[in-house]
Amino acid sequence: MLWAGVLKSYKMAKIYSNIELSLDQQGEIWSASNGATRRTLVLINKINEQPGDFLRANLGTLDKGNHSFIFINEEKGEDNRVLGIFLNSAYGYQVLEGKELFSNYSSGGYGNSCSQFGIYKEGTLLEVNTYKNRNTPSYYRLTNNGWIEIPVYEVNTSEIEEV
Numbered sequence: 557m558l559w560a561g562v563l564k565s566y567k568m569a570k571i572y573s574n575i576e577l578s579l580d581q582q583g584e585i586w587s588a589s590n591g592a593t594r595r596t597l598v599l600i601n602k603i604n605e606q607p608g609d610f611l612r613a614n615l616g617t618l619d620k621g622n623h624s625f626i627f628i629n630e631e632k633g634e635d636n637r638v639l640g641i642f643l644n645s646a647y648g649y650q651v652l653e654g655k656e657l658f659s660n661y662s663s664g665g666y667g668n669s670c671s672q673f674g675i676y677k678e679g680t681l682l683e684v685n686t687y688k689n690r691n692t693p694s695y696y697r698l699t700n701n702g703w704i705e706i707p708v709y710e711v712n713t714s715e716i717e718e719v
Contacts, residue, residue: 572641573643579611581601582601582602584598586599594663597673599628599641599643600625603629609701615629617675626658626673638677638678639678640677640703642674642676642682647685649685650682653681656675657676659672668688679699681706
């Protein structure tokens with residue numbers, strides 16, 4: 557049986573990651589899977605540079621078989637969008653606001669173990685889960701200056717009860 561994959565490409569100028577990426581070598585630079593038979597998430601570097609706070613590149617995605625890939629490719633053309641790659645190998649996350657361009661996950665194992673990654677537009681707000689959701693989640697927003705952590709009390713101010 558043959559598995560067909562759909563390769564998508566996202567042109568962009570400014571890309572942020574929530575974790576520091578080592579782009580001084582080409583190939584696989586991050587991967588996660590929650591078991592031998594679960595989906596494997598892979599970030600592939602196709603450029604040779606060490607970014608500062610952000611990198612300039614095009615992103616490509618591919619779902620093929622039991623693997624999902626995000627490719628960091630050489631930039632072609634000029635685009636003023638701000639996009640972010642979010643990588644999580646713990647307990648997954650949800651999009652509360654904003655636009656998700658691509659995402660996939662690998663779940664299984666102890667508690668609510670779920671590795672997840674995705675590509676997001678500027679303004680996206682993510683809620684990052686904790687082990688069995690026992691602790692308050694963390695919140696991250698993609699801004700023009702990268703991923704910033706948002707204090708829990710600033711996420712939904714309409715829930716604050718006045719006395």
